[in-house]
Amino acid sequence: MRVPTFLGRLWGAAERATGGGGARKAIAHCRALLSERGEATGTALAHQALGACLALDHDERDAMFDALTRDFSPEPERVGKAADAYRREPGPSTLIRLQETVEPPRQELFRRLNMAPGGTAAVVELRRRLLRGLRAHPEWAALDFDLQHLLRSWFNRGFLVLERIDWRTSAMVLEKLIAYEAVHEIKGWPDLQRRLEADRRCFAFFHPALPDEPLIFIEVALTRSMSTRVQPLLDVDAPVGDPDQARCAVFYSITNCQQGLRGISFGNFLIKQVAVELQRELPQLRSFATLSPLPGFRPWLERQHVAGIDALAQPGWQQAKRSDALPVLVQQLCAYYLLHAKQGSQPLDPVARFHLGNGARLERINWLGDTSDNGIARAAGLMVNYVYRLDEVERNHELFVNENRVIASREVEHLARESPLSAAAAAKAKA
Amino acid sequence: MRVPTFLGRLWGAAERATGGGGARKAIAHCRALLSERGEATGTALAHQALGACLALDHDERDAMFDALTRDFSPEPERVGKAADAYRREPGPSTLIRLQETVEPPRQELFRRLNMAPGGTAAVVELRRRLLRGLRAHPEWAALDFDLQHLLRSWFNRGFLVLERIDWRTSAMVLEKLIAYEAVHEIKGWPDLQRRLEADRRCFAFFHPALPDEPLIFIEVALTRSMSTRVQPLLDVDAPVGDPDQARCAVFYSITNCQQGLRGISFGNFLIKQVAVELQRELPQLRSFATLSPLPGFRPWLERQHVAGIDALAQPGWQQAKRSDALPVLVQQLCAYYLLHAKQGSQPLDPVARFHLGNGARLERINWLGDTSDNGIARAAGLMVNYVYRLDEVERNHELFVNENRVIASREVEHLARESPLSAAAAAKAKA
């Protein structure tokens, strides 16, 4: 999928044009932008500096990030003195002085880069590049901290605009959905069109400075009852339902689009505002639920050494009925996994972490919910419904955060209790 | 002029509803918003906290600002330790720790308040209220520093949108121009309409989160030659000129609209971008000039004890011709004032400071340029043209900043040299 963008072209063009010594040149432009002159002729200098930064090849870029890390940090000695002064005599003037001293000059640099046309997109892109090298360059962490801090402020919820996406949306935005969709791949335009039919809804957050770039989007199916299987929702040829007959809104895919905004969370806000919008448009809706993957379940399962689950290695196990021994066992283990498998005090499963952290309730485990290769490989075909009730999300969230409690339906709790691992844990506890 | 706004109504409604103990309640809401819970139910809590803050009466508001100053600052002891650690061992982790410790918690509070509907407007309004009490409460300076820092980041040039204002603009925006115009009062709708006719242009910067609120606007007259007198431009009944015949764009009024954004500068960007827009629309334009007041001239003049200027106290002096003795003398003194009267290293006159700092050139001094009471009282009727040449603003700005040089036309420089004060200074220097 070709996603040509203003920035892509800019970067590409620049890349071809540059020679050696680019990092030095780019940093020189950055210094000029930070100087007095930057004040008067801001946008022009910002444009030059941005062009120079984006024009760098890989090695040069690393050199630039090194320089931004090394030379645009606060000076330890001055920081120490300012902190001493504040410690000695806390008050407005010492505090202001301290803050001015502690703020890395690169923060102001990024703000000034933003004055150029396309500046916001470029700063997001810079962070994307930085993140790709961060593991290899842990010393860039402070630089990343600055960028993330700034972008979190700029992409504050208050500045985001919720937009409905449908077949009237511009192709420029629609092709981004195809390119970005991370959960259930969109296989071209007819697939996309089906996902925007009368029995579907799609919403995205946009930022005014990036009008053609969705930040995050969610796909919703309007159904008679809570969906338990995702394949019917993804079927391009499925008949189009009547939205007025729908009683349930199923959030079956949510995708963060901008790698450069990693760590800045939009999903929580998006789900809740979309629920409000849908309730307003379709007052007859009775429930809002996800149909979610469990990306960590099967790897975890394979570490558990529970008798009977090696049947999953045999061909044909997918023919088993929901009430057969294997399916029951797998669902019990899945319930146990979601309720008790932890990473620190948090659920091990990242999707569970997200929805439970948002205040959703773990409602149901679905056998053969996702029979795609991916679904089989990651979660033995299981999927989960999390339910959002707007009047209980706050309470659920607090129980989750303060008491590490996973709010689940009786059915799921029962499944977990029946799992062999619970029995083992109980036996151990007794012993 | 009644300017009812969303915020005004919100504030008003809240004000009537509140009782005592409001500050304590508001601060409690703010703390809740900053807590873990704020993460999950952000917008609802933000809405409550905002309402509570805006609902305060004057005394309560002071109490709230006191609490924000006192209780939401960084802790000196922790700051000191973090700074020590960074001084000892500068590196990503100590730096990140330091920055987290130094940032006052109220910064995050303001960012979270912004999640509520109307949040941005409310934060701007909070600062407006704060500024009104700042002189009486110098201890709020650090709080103001935080707000200004945040707002400068949010109202970064890259997020502003330039919009042309004309008779097709909404009445909601137009009435703001009438209410805000600070240089040459707009006397009702017919006056405004004249200023938006075919031979005029008006542009404003807007922020996407404040769609009905101009941040700054500029009024431009399209003329055959550089205007020397402002009264013809303000005459509601003046015949409408043909823009295609214009050779000069005269910026005759520029107004900052938002008191809550004081200290965040938009004017420099606005003038330059408007010049670019006008050049694109009307390629035949040859010059871009202001027709500017000199708000500090007459007070300064009255402190100078120069022989002959007491004639300005006599009635009828305005009948003098430009080449008469008094006018010549006053213009010479004005030239001297603009070139040599300083506040530190900067021009004493604030308007001069602004335009020269932007890289404009001081072009001409106009006798009887503004014969309104105001113009007479502040500047003995003089006005000034500053000229913006896009190809020289950068150089002018640098000379101005680095060498304190005022770039002026030969005519103005000549006037200044001929002034009695120059002679006195020369005599002094010689002696």
Add this chain to the structure above:
Amino acid sequence: MRVPTFLGRLWGAAERATGGGGARKAIAHCRALLSERGEATGTALAHQALGACLALDHDERDAMFDALTRDFSPEPERVGKAADAYRREPGPSTLIRLQETVEPPRQELFRRLNMAPGGTAAVVELRRRLLRGLRAHPEWAALDFDLQHLLRSWFNRGFLVLERIDWRTSAMVLEKLIAYEAVHEIKGWPDLQRRLEADRRCFAFFHPALPDEPLIFIEVALTRSMSTRVQPLLDVDAPVGDPDQARCAVFYSITNCQQGLRGISFGNFLIKQVAVELQRELPQLRSFATLSPLPGFRPWLERQHVAGIDALAQPGWQQAKRSDALPVLVQQLCAYYLLHAKQGSQPLDPVARFHLGNGARLERINWLGDTSDNGIARAAGLMVNYVYRLDEVERNHELFVNENRVIASREVEHLARESPLSAAAAAKAKA
């Protein structure tokens, strides 16, 4: 009120430029536009022809209308033959031939004029001019018939767009409301602003080819109960009510804006669609009623020679209470007027004709409903409520059209029966 428009400027400019012989020149341009050439270079020729027509002074214009009447009509002889052929042998080819022969060439001329920029506005303007002279030139009636026929087709309901007018509407449109309001004069911008507050609604029909020109607009007050007096609704300083508390939508003014569209009716559609829109926005509304003038009542009353009504000639009669003898008498006579005073089979009162023809019900007569000079002079201060119930307008309309029945409330029917004129009529009938 200055209403400068594209057309006004065009007309004005042209008017100044033209000399004698203009009508001949304009007609020549029209012939060129109708020729083969018009096919290829349509818009350019249309632009010229339009300019030439609009440039004519009064006498020339009359000459042009004469020529359009005389020379652009179908030829009687050819028409006769085509009709004979159709009479002899009715069928597709004779019918097509007949229609081609009968259509006056000016119809095609007007359609081609419409290709020029601003063409639609110009054709509407042409008809406005024509209508002003029509009484003096009855021979232009066929020309007017053609224009009206064409404009009725172009301004078909299906092409009109309903738009809400509020304080966010462009000043260019808003000033038109001030200029056009025909029922209760809008006294400047503050008066207009009050009429667009939260407890009011205003809607207009627009045509896409005239984006800045409302065709018709209606003003609505949202009230607790059906308004009986108009002065409170027109009070600029009246407190703004809460629309959520409203139970009644009072249509207190409806104005046709375009004289050039006289005879093409929009009001019926507008009222009904506005009722639908309001019901959707404010489901708690219980009734939709007008507060209407009776422009023909007092002139009729003065012709009636009923004992007691000469009290209306005495000063101070407005101090009488609603239940006093004079008010009761006047209301009885008014009810009689509305139910029984006819012009042919239709009500004599034009406003009654309009609303009753739309299927409204005559609900209530209001003593001192309009105490303005106008209200006193035309209707002795009375006003009327007509009620629109969407589920009965069709039936009412049919009874009105087919049986000449005026649908009225019991109260109004009772008043009419009690009036001295009814008694006189009954006596007469008996005798």
Add this chain to the structure above:
Amino acid sequence: MRVPTFLGRLWGAAERATGGGGARKAIAHCRALLSERGEATGTALAHQALGACLALDHDERDAMFDALTRDFSPEPERVGKAADAYRREPGPSTLIRLQETVEPPRQELFRRLNMAPGGTAAVVELRRRLLRGLRAHPEWAALDFDLQHLLRSWFNRGFLVLERIDWRTSAMVLEKLIAYEAVHEIKGWPDLQRRLEADRRCFAFFHPALPDEPLIFIEVALTRSMSTRVQPLLDVDAPVGDPDQARCAVFYSITNCQQGLRGISFGNFLIKQVAVELQRELPQLRSFATLSPLPGFRPWLERQHVAGIDALAQPGWQQAKRSDALPVLVQQLCAYYLLHAKQGSQPLDPVARFHLGNGARLERINWLGDTSDNGIARAAGLMVNYVYRLDEVERNHELFVNENRVIASREVEHLARESPLSAAAAAKAKA
């Protein structure tokens, strides 16, 4: 390509629901709409009548068209009398009476149908259905005449809106381009995207009542010089050129979209306005030319019996160079064809008729201009450039219309003179 539309769904839904006797019912609804009642409750009745008409199956539809033809025509006897009266005494009243009598009642019916939501689209659709049966039902010609007359008036150039189509356009419109493209098939979304890149332009006319339906669209390539071959323009992988380097705008495809608007010409206006738009956007453009097919050339050629052209039946002839004998011969014959092959007084080739009629100049004949199967089959691979010079189209058009002259370049005229057919004609003339 699935093109679901409002109308399609309406029609489809209706079709499934209807039983027998539908035509009678539909006609009854139409009569109701034309009655007095239609005046009051227009839009509701129109909605019903429209639904009933669209719900008919094929046979019923024919019955409805029969009824509209038979029962909604003017009455011959009354027409004859009105014509007699006008012949006897031509004047406004007899003329108005005549026009009222001659206009078929179905005209008013169609106008009233247009009041329903989606009415305009439905009337266009009705005509599309009518046209499909017209050949089998020549008696419907008068009905078609009425529909065409009305639609020509409604879709007058003055009501059309030119819009640029690009990758920001809604998918709903873009998929119509894919579905409708009639000249060079668009093979899916990537093909479409290439045709909307930076070195291309696409424009369409829209009518405000059909906002998602292009009426006609044109595809333009911006090139260094006049394109002689279409395949490079259609290559999805062709590198994207720089529009600032372009000197020529090549109109390589123009498609009428609405079958229901057949016979109503938009192409002439579109080409000329697009040329004006492009010249404004890209002042460096030097020429505006088409790259056009010759759909009638090869069939004509095969009727000519010229020695040597049977080589076109041999495989491999496409390897010949432009200056070889066969190519030269074919081009000579093509020039002769375009200049001298006539249908009446008009060029035999329909594309030539269109562009020459618009005032274009026949500029160049291109060997192997279109090597697609279609291009080979219809035109032996030839294509033609017609050039539009805005300052000569009017003159060219008049010469073409009045003197049947084809304006061609010297090169083409020379080719025609050298063709064997010219020699034969000359020989014949001499003999």
